[in-house]
Amino acid sequence: QGEVELTEHLISLDYHETLHPHRLRYARGLLEGRFIGQKSPASGKVYLPSKGYDPIERVPMTEADDVEVEPTGTVVSYTVITPVQYYGQQETAAYIRASILLDGSDQPLGQQDIHDLPIDEFRAGMRLRAVFRPPDQRDLGELDNRWGGTGTVIERWEPTGEDDIPFEQFSEHVY
Numbered sequence: 001q002g003e004v005e006l007t008e009h010l011i012s013l014d015y016h017e018t019l020h021p022h023r024l025r026y027a028r029g030l031l032e033g034r035f036i037g038q039k040s041p042a043s044g045k046v047y048l049p050s051k052g053y054d055p056i057e058r059v060p061m062t063e064a065d066d067v068e069v070e071p072t073g074t075v076v077s078y079t080v081i082t083p084v085q086y087y088g089q090q091e092t093a094a095y096i097r098a099s100i101l102l103d104g105s106d107q108p109l110g111q112q113d114i115h116d117l118p119i120d121e122f123r124a125g126m127r128l129r130a131v132f133r134p135p136d137q138r139d140l141g142e143l144d145n146r147w148g149g150t151g152t153v154i155e156r157w158e159p160t161g162e163d164d165i166p167f168e169q170f171s172e173h174v175y
Contacts, residue, residue: 020145023049031138031153034071036068038052040065041054041059045106046069048105070104073105074125074170075122078124079097081097095115096119097114098122101173117159124170132153138152139151
């Protein structure tokens, strides 16, 4: 028997996870410029994006439970991101990352980057509307089965001009 020899090799592993059917319908909706959530047959709550089941009532949801949610909503929470500068950094200006409770949904759409609105004028309760990119510029990016992102289908969020919503009306959606 010969001696065992150890060697070092640089390797990488790339894998592709197929989207679950409910997430695929959500993704197709985004590419069409629509938000597709699911309404629980047990609680009536609308989840966007859905996990394919009602997480409170623990009942599965199917394509029959799909609903379209409005592209307008209320800012329920946000933070100002000031990028840490490092070599190769692309983002240099401070921007907002917000959670927006879309009209008709019971779950905020998180991680929405806001670059076009003044930080000092941004606030919880503010009413916003999604402006989708032209269809040929929409990309789902790193949308997967775990995170409810929107890829790069949204060009920007703009104020609707409506009055702010009082905190008491969305307080249960703040985390």
